[in-house]
Amino acid sequence: MIPTPDGGRRGLQIVLGTLSLIPFASGAAGVLVGPRALPGVDGPVPTDVDSEYRYTHAMWFTAAPTLWRALPRIEEEAAAVRAVxxxxxxxxxxxxxxxxxxxxxxxxxxxxxxxxxxxxxxxxAWQRRVARLASR
Incomplete structure (x- = not known):
């Protein structure tokens, strides 16, 4: 990888944007399909497990838009990136x-x-580097 003076800002945006698709897709599948979205789960699960699983996946679903909002100013959005x-x-x-x-x-x-x-x-660490170089 060739070092860039901005610490790889664009690369970080691409990687985070791409990786954010994982909780987005997983969250959507978890809410809509429930635990049967998991590999190896074919039969019914207890009602409480289904409820908790779908609730938790609704939280995952919100992680992606939080990151997407941060991407254009990734060097300034350390709090959002850290929280997620x-x-x-x-x-x-x-x-x-x-x-x-x-x-x-x-x-x-x-x-x-x-x-x-x-x-x-x-x-x-990558986000911290991008932010540090941007503040110079």
Whole structure:
């Protein structure tokens, strides 16, 4: 990758915009389809699990528009990026708790956990770099 004087601002916008499609699609599927949107879930689930799953996915659905709003001024929108990133990172930690309590999840969810716990800190560092270079 060729270093840019702006820290890769455009690249960050593209990566965040693209990655934001994950919670948007997952949130929409979770609200509309419920837990059967998960890989490996074919049958009915308890009513309370369905309700909580759809509620939680409505929250995920809102993460994408929050990031989309921040993209044009990504160097100035650290608070929005941090807030969404914190929620995603904490979700990854919650997945680890579940993994320990109930066993290894489907490989898709293992990948999601890796993205949440490794990718998010990288994106936050990238955003901080872009913001620092923009303030010069």
């Amino acid at each position: 990133s914190a929620a995603v990172f904490l979700g990854g930690l919650a997945r680890l708790v579940s993994w320990r309590a109930t066993g290894r999840p489907h490989p898709v969810l293992v990948g999601a956990t890796a993205l949440e716990l490794v990718g998010i800190p990288v994106l936050l």
